[in-house]
Amino acid sequence: MPEPVHPDTQQAPHGGPGKQPFAGLDFSVNTNPYGPDPALLSAVMRADHAHYPDPDYTAVKERLGRWHGVQPGCVVPAVGASELLHRVVRAYLRPGGRVLSVLAPFGEFGRAVALAGGKLDVAHPDQAAEKVRPGMNLVYLGHPHNPTGRFFQSGELEALRLACEKADALLILDLAYATFLNLPCPPPSEHLVLLHSPGKAHGLVGARPAYTLASPAVAAALHNLAPAWALPAGTAALLEELPEAREFVRETLPNVARNAADLAGELARRFEVEHHGTPYMTVRVGNAAGVAAALLAQGLKVRDCASYGQPDWIRVSARLPHENARLIRAMEELHV
Incomplete structure (x- = not known):
């Protein structure tokens, strides 16, 4: 019997339901x-669950692209931010590669790095930009951070982005909770990936909607790692309706x-x-x-x-x- 490649990499702990029933x-x-959100819930219920969705999710990419002012080829929809983080790591981290997280990272990102055989360092926000070095593959920033809620001011964010550009590192900006604070964010670029998880602000985490905004090259790399029909019809319908659900x-x-x-x-x-x-x-x-x-x-x-x-x-x-x-x-x- 063959041995598993990652026998000791445990699941990341999360909040929410566990193995035991909970009714409190x-x-x-x-x-x-x-x-x-009743508008998005209605979109999920109206979706065509009897047939396979469009495998390229063309309408979803077009709607989200227009909303954010980017081309459809810059949008990568997925089921949950966790899955997208695993894709980013698989695409850009080689065994032994170095990764930097500003404060402790979301557990799924740390687990993805471990599965890829990478080395994860954690930096204080005040030292983040200076910690980015050539040869570093990925830099992760929760904006705002989970669990502390800290976030970068625009100047700090720009300094970190420029440091990543200079070091040829990819900055992952996790915006799962940015909507709650109405935080502005820069547009995607060759060295910046924006990760959106709208289920939090809309109270629909069970539908697992997520998407990234990235440069066409990065988006293509992430799309290449997606399985066929990566989104169920309901989640795709939710994301397509998202720009109107204000x-x-x-x-x-x-x-x-x-x-x-x-x-x-x-x-x-x-x-x-x-x-x-x-x-x-x-x-x-x-x-x-x-x-x-x-x-x-x-x-x-x-x-x-x-x-x-x-x-x-x-x-x-x-x-x-x-x-x-x-x-x-x-x-x-x-x-x-």
Whole structure:
């Protein structure tokens, strides 16, 4: 029997459902609690699920391309940002190649690097641009970062982009939560890939919509790694409708921001809290694994940040006000 190529590379930990059934309040997933967006949900339901979709997803690429002001050949749709990150790493990282992440990376990116036999370094934001060196294949930046919520100012982002261009490295800008903060971002280029995960802001993470904006050459390389019919019909229909689905986020995201600020303020009365305007925040509780287990016993799920190198912190994502109040009460009763 042949041996597997990657026998010891474990799955990356995530928030959300686990192997055991959970029917409580889930604060571990960063998504819009007012979802799902009814317009996008309707598009999913109207999709033709009886036939194979267009294998090139021409309409999706054209609609998203017009929306972002790029050619259709610069758009690569996919099921989930995780899958796109694995494609980028497979396309551009050779065994032994070096990768830089600004702060701890999203788990799937780190796992993709490990599967490819790459070497991952982590840099503080203040030192990110100077850490980019020739021979470095990829640089990853969560903008804003998960789980801390930190984000780059335009000058810092431009300095990092120029450093990657000078070093001939590809900068992956993960914009999964940028919509919550209305963060501006530069256009794609030969050294810059933009990764979008609209399911978060629209409360439709279960549909797994995602796409990249890249130069035609990079987009072609990523498309080449896609299996046939990479998107189911419903997810393709969602992405095609996305440019028109503006009312939901316009109405709900101010409420999400307000609820998160209120939750952060209440938790800060007792705990150290890091919050930068995203729907999620990190809370220093000491033994994060123990606190997460204690809250889970009360029907409240939070994200232990040990996998991000922060074993003393948990991440919580704001829900509706009355649900946040329940978490606040439970946290106040903890003996930490």
